[in-house]
Amino acid sequence: MLELDHLRLMLGAFTLEADARLEAGGITALMGASGSGKSTLLAAIAGFLAPEDGQVRVDGADITALPPGDRPLSILFQDQNLFPHLSVAKNVGLGLRSDLRLDAEQKKDRDAVLARVGLAGMGDRLPRDLSGGQQSRAALARALLRRRPWLLLDEPFSALGPALRQEMLTLLRETAQAEGLSVLMVTHDPADARAIADHTALIAGGVLHPPKPTAPLFADPPPELRAYLG
Amino acid sequence: MTAIGGRRDGPGARIGRAAAILVAVALVLPLVAVAWRAEGWGGLAGSDWAALRFTLWQAALSAALSVLLAIPVARALARRTFPGRGVVVLLLGAPFILPVIVAVLGLVAMFGRSGVVNTALGWIGVAPVSIYGWQGVILAHVFFNMPLATRLILQAWLGVPGERLRLAASLGFTARDTFRLLELPMLRAVVPGIFVVIFLICTTSFAVALALGGGPRSTTVELAIYQAFRFDFDLSRAALLGAMQMALGGAAAFLSLRLALPSGFGAGLDRAVPRWDSAGPALRMQDAVAILLACTFLLLPMILVLGDGIRHLIDLPVSVWTAAGRSLGIALSAALLTTALAMAMAVATIARGRNGWIEVVGTLSIAASPLVLGTGLYILLLPVVNPIAMALPVTAFVNVILALPFALRALIPAMRNLDRDYGRLSASLGLSGWSWLRLVALPRLRRPAGFAAGLTAALAAGDLGVIALFASPDQATLPLVLYQLMGAYRMEDARAAALLLVVLSLGLFWLFERGGRRA
Numbered sequence: 012m013l014e015l016d017h018l019r020l021m022l023g024a025f026t027l028e029a030d031a032r033l034e035a036g037g038i039t040a041l042m043g044a045s046g047s048g049k050s051t052l053l054a055a056i057a058g059f060l061a062p063e064d065g066q067v068r069v070d071g072a073d074i075t076a077l078p079p080g081d082r083p084l085s086i087l088f089q090d091q092n093l094f095p096h097l098s099v100a101k102n103v104g105l106g107l108r109s110d111l112r113l114d115a116e117q118k119k120d121r122d123a124v125l126a127r128v129g130l131a132g133m134g135d136r137l138p139r140d141l142s143g144g145q146q147s148r149a150a151l152a153r154a155l156l157r158r159r160p161w162l163l164l165d166e167p168f169s170a171l172g173p174a175l176r177q178e179m180l181t182l183l184r185e186t187a188q189a190e191g192l193s194v195l196m197v198t199h200d201p202a203d204a205r206a207i208a209d210h211t212a213l214i215a216g217g218v219l220h221p222p223k224p225t226a227p228l229f230a231d232p233p234p235e236l237r238a239y240l241g
Numbered sequence: 242m243t244a245i246g247g248r249r250d251g252p253g254a255r256i257g258r259a260a261a262i263l264v265a266v267a268l269v270l271p272l273v274a275v276a277w278r279a280e281g282w283g284g285l286a287g288s289d290w291a292a293l294r295f296t297l298w299q300a301a302l303s304a305a306l307s308v309l310l311a312i313p314v315a316r317a318l319a320r321r322t323f324p325g326r327g328v329v330v331l332l333l334g335a336p337f338i339l340p341v342i343v344a345v346l347g348l349v350a351m352f353g354r355s356g357v358v359n360t361a362l363g364w365i366g367v368a369p370v371s372i373y374g375w376q377g378v379i380l381a382h383v384f385f386n387m388p389l390a391t392r393l394i395l396q397a398w399l400g401v402p403g404e405r406l407r408l409a410a411s412l413g414f415t416a417r418d419t420f421r422l423l424e425l426p427m428l429r430a431v432v433p434g435i436f437v438v439i440f441l442i443c444t445t446s447f448a449v450a451l452a453l454g455g456g457p458r459s460t461t462v463e464l465a466i467y468q469a470f471r472f473d474f475d476l477s478r479a480a481l482l483g484a485m486q487m488a489l490g491g492a493a494a495f496l497s498l499r500l501a502l503p504s505g506f507g508a509g510l511d512r513a514v515p516r517w518d519s520a521g522p523a524l525r526m527q528d529a530v531a532i533l534l535a536c537t538f539l540l541l542p543m544i545l546v547l548g549d550g551i552r553h554l555i556d557l558p559v560s561v562w563t564a565a566g567r568s569l570g571i572a573l574s575a576a577l578l579t580t581a582l583a584m585a586m587a588v589a590t591i592a593r594g595r596n597g598w599i600e601v602v603g604t605l606s607i608a609a610s611p612l613v614l615g616t617g618l619y620i621l622l623l624p625v626v627n628p629i630a631m632a633l634p635v636t637a638f639v640n641v642i643l644a645l646p647f648a649l650r651a652l653i654p655a656m657r658n659l660d661r662d663y664g665r666l667s668a669s670l671g672l673s674g675w676s677w678l679r680l681v682a683l684p685r686l687r688r689p690a691g692f693a694a695g696l697t698a699a700l701a702a703g704d705l706g707v708i709a710l711f712a713s714p715d716q717a718t719l720p721l722v723l724y725q726l727m728g729a730y731r732m733e734d735a736r737a738a739a740l741l742l743v744v745l746s747l748g749l750f751w752l753f754e755r756g757g758r759r760a
Contacts, residue, residue: 059665080671091662096684110676153670 018065029219038194040208047214049197084161085154092150093138100134106156128152144175164196257589261599271617278480292465300443303382311390314535317528319398320516333388340703341448343739347542377453386439397431410517441493448705466612483613550740553733568719575640575701576694583648587656603649615707632711640701648693655689691757698749
């Protein structure tokens with residue numbers, strides 16, 4: 012379980028309050044208008060923004076002061092998920108060892124994961140030689156290899172076309188289920204949430220509204236969601 | 242706001258802060274030693290004040306001439322496209338890393354007593370003009386700084402928005418209208434800054450004054466320090482003159498903090514703005530003449546020296562080759578140390594907390610005077626070790642300090658970009674320390690690091706400053722040997738040595754810069 016305990020974030024004049032619990036083992040969508048603070052909240056959970064007040068806990072352990080790389084989570088950004096000068100295999104291998112000194116066993120693991128996301132045999136290529144969808148797959152492969160219980164996604168597929176995006180969401184859903192990953196996914200598109208999210212939380216007016224089961228939420232939207240959906 | 246930097250405050254940042262403190266100490270300690278050794282202004286002779294006056298007026302005149310001559314050349318390059326334009330722009334960048342003493346030799350070949358110009362003047366019955374004296378000092382300063390001014394002004398010229406020129410064309414502006422309404426305001430904005438920068442460069446002139454000036458009416462403060470030190474061995478007077486140069490440098494530092502100092506290697510000069518107002522044959526001719534004259538002024542001295550040098554290269558005495566070896570050693574160690582220091586300091590600037598002072602330290606060292614640093618180090622070393630024995634390490638060290646601002650200017654912005662683009666990704670993967678350096682920083686920063694190393698190597702290889710202060714004959718570097726050959730009128734050997742020095746300097750720059758581009 013990911014707990015945001017009376018979390019208060021400040022970024023310049025912008026403030027965001029979050030007090031919620033996110034269930035482990037499913038996909039939670041985080042929705043809100045652009046500028047509502049979705050990415051800011053994700054940055055705080057991932058350790059890039061120190062909260063003014065409050066705690067972030069995972070399974071009861073306070074991680075508020077941990078550096079980003081030591082948190083029990085992986086994160087996929089909107090872009091710049093791969094180092095452009097490192098091969099795909101190296102980019103993915105970073106998920107196992109940040110100094111890339113992999114032994115034979117680890118290399119086998121890495122290649123297995125690459126095959127899993129449909130990138131078998133492409134390890135030697137540079138990111139620029141991959142399509143957008145393949146780049147997303149490589150980043151996802153690395154997150155899988157890190158084996159952290161939580162996966163945060165900051166609209167990572169937003170640059171993809173509709174068909175590819177659908178494909179990536181499906182891949183995400185399947186792998187999350189198979190690996191027992193808990194996913195928190197930022198999106199501004201209600202269709203994404205409806206497609207794969209078990210729960211959906213809304214950020215509006217500087218406040219995080221705790222997650223609710225997606226289907227009933229959209230069937231009978233509360234006022235702030237109705238305002239967002241228009 | 243308490244945004245955590247992408248990277249943790251790791252050992253890299255600590256090393257960088259230590260490096261910055263080291264540089265600050267290395268800058269300040271010699272100054273303190275100089276100030277401590279100086280004993281009251283009474284020790285200054287009238288000739289010392291004359292040196293200050295000369296330093297100021299020659300710098301002002303050199304800067305004014307450089308800027309004035311640069312304007313027509315920059316305008317021509319801004320509004321014309323022709324095959325070879327890129328080469329001309331590249332040529333304008335070359336004097337920045339050309340060893341001063343080589344350029345001096347070239348100017349002597351062109352303007353000296355038996356040079357091309359005086360020979361031509363002789364044919365039409367005009368008495369020969371001497372290059373030695375204030376006129377030679379200023380000529381050499383213009384040779385070095387007119388190209389710099391041209392590049393900087395060209396950059397500003399290309400910054401005039403194309404939309405505005407299109408509007409001017411639709412209103413039927415003549416070239417004169419465009420100049421009055423668009424270009425003059427642009428020049429008024431950028432020329433004062435460029436003038437000040439060149440003025441500052443010329444106030445620390447040593448090698449040019451050493452080779453071409455030196456009489457009572459053409460001695461700069463830097464040269465006076467050298468003379469007090471080397472000829473009179475009057476440490477106290479050298480220190481006093483050092484204090485005078487420090488005051489000049491202090492004013493320079495103050496100004497340079499206010500001005501955005503140009504880098505000397507402007508980016509994006511590879512295009513010309515389309516123009517509709519200057520297609521007439523008279524204007525085309527005017528621009529062609531400006532570019533041709535500038536190229537002749539820059540190239541002919543070099544062709545005279547280097548072309549002659551090739552023929553005598555194999556006759557060079559072994560001592561010259563040994564000196565070249567020493568210069569290579571100095572260049573490589575200075576390049577390595579400067580790049581490592583600049584890299585560490587750049588890491589520290591992206592770490593958490595207030596690190597703005599690191600950049601200030603780097604900028605301040607641009608106002609450092611090599612001769613004052615040298616004098617200070619001599620005073621500091623004297624109680625501990627024979628300073629003469631340390632001539633080569635001291636030379637390398639002073640060059641590290643002098644090249645650092647340029648290295649930082651290349652590496653800090655690149656490091657900021659790296660942090661902005663990949664800081665979070667690195668942090669989220671727990672990439673830090675040596676792994677981060679090896680896998681992320683070094684590969685991504687190859688270009689600016691290669692540029693910094695190349696620039697430092699070229700400047701250090703060609704440096705004729707502090708080495709003249711310290712060196713005994715058995716430790717001479719290539720520029721010093723070249724200067725001595727010139728003084729002994731062994732012009733054939735001097736030209737061959739000049740060729741060797743150019744190959745060494747520009748070759749090192751090219752190698753490092755290329756190395757950074759590959760991959």
